[in-house]
Amino acid sequence: MKAVVLKAYGDVDALAVQDMPEPKVGPGEVKVRVTAASINPVDWKIRRGDMKSVMPVQFPTILGRDVSGEVIEVGTGVEAFEPGDRVMGLVNAGYAETVVAPTEAWAKVPENLDLRDAAALPLVTLTGVQLIEEVVQPSQGQTLLITGALGAVGRAAVFAAKARGVKIWAGVRSSQVAEARKLGVEGVVALDDLNDVAKLPTLDAVADTVGGMALTKVLERVKHGGIVGSAVGEPKGAKEKGLTVRTFLSHTDGRRLAQLGESVAKGDLFIPIAKTFPLTEAKDAQKLAEKGGVGKVLLVN
Template sequence: MNAVVLHEYGGPDKLKYESYPDPVAGKGEVLVRVAASSVNPIDYKMRSGEAKARFPLVLPAIIGRDISGIVREVGEGVTGFAPGDRVMALTVKAYAELVVVKATDLAHVPEHLDLIEAAALPLVALTGEQLITRGTKIQSGQTVLVTGAVGGVGRSAVWTAKKAGAIVIAGVRKSQVKDAATLGADTVLPLDDATAMEKLGFVDAVADTVGGETAAKLLGKVKQGGVFASVLGPPSYANMHPTVRIEPVQAVPDSKTLHTMAKDVLAGKLKIPIDRMVSLSEAGKAHAAAEKGGIGKILLLA
């Protein structure tokens, strides 16, 4: 097969499209012919070496977390999947034409949902959902502020919190307020507006996807006994707020939830914007573009 291989940490140019041995499905595993993967911030942090303390790589390595595709073979003991099935997953080694996935991590792509576009969902949908359900554990009637609300993770968190019956504040930059108005949140808050931040009252929880100074400021807006959940680790000055529970969240595969979120996307209840689709062979260019920022995801077509 062909794959995007990283031989050394560094810039986007370190991603090399080349021939690589085909993976083989073992017991409890499924071999998937990849239709598409997608670029996530963790991908370029792993590529550059920024994330090697948390996610060390054995080089040469294949990175990538999202896949959608067609089942080619099933391993011993696998039930519920057969060759030809349309599937998606949060997995590893995704920048390749073939990927082996644990059957328990694999989800069927809902009928009528575009197979290519399904590749945009696994990491962001599951991270956003788990940021709420495993991180904030927000309850109906409570108030949660979601930072980075127009991003894929933020959108998924806003939708999950609304499904739970929470009062949701979508935290965004001033330039994103118009985009955020379509998210279904109860209120939109420009986090880079000092006056608006000063007027913000106490909240039951913060679901953070941006970190930095914004996270540190919002920590002081959480009620005593409240929760600050983040995908970026504890904010600075966390020890200055001993009455706030800090909950770091790192997404784990959950095929049932992924399938449910995909059905929400199909029904138009949740939207994960897609910026562009490029060939897997252009992963380096895709990384360079993604690192410049933007709202939409970049898909890699295998």
């Protein structure tokens, strides 16, 4: 099969399209012919070597955490899927023509959801929802800031927080304030404007999807003992301010992913897609995605 292979740590020139052995399906696993794969920040962070201390790889390796496609084979013991099913999943080695992953990684794609577009959903929607439901766990009526609220993970976090009856403040860049108001939240704050940050109410919690200075600026607005949940690592200075810090890595959850797919199909949750590239143009696709602020970028077979 054709796959995009990372040959060494480096820039996009470390990526190459080449023939790789096709993965074999084992017990409890599902093999899928990939329609599309999604590009995520973790992909270029691994490529650059940013994460080699926590996520080392053996070269050559295939990047890609989420895909959509059609089931072509199931392993022994698999009853939830059969050949021909349209699926999406949180996987490994997704930049390829075929992929194999455990049953729990997969969810069926709703009939009225484009199969290609479904590749944009698994990692970002599960990360955003798990950040709210499993990490921050805000209660009804509490005031919550979601940083990067217009990003794909942020949008999913907003969606999950709304379901809990939380008072949501969307943290975005100054240039995004008008767009963020369309999210239907309690308020919008420009995180790159200190005067605007100073106007924030006292926060019960922060759900952080961006990290860095954007988060550091708002810590003073969180009540003592308040929760800072992060999808991008432990924030500097939060514990020193008496805050409860919770970090996590997203995990597979086929049942929840299926529900999120239905929410997208109904229009209740929107994950913007910026552009699609052929699998053979993975270098250009990663370059675009790495610039940020462009919506999801897909690789299609």
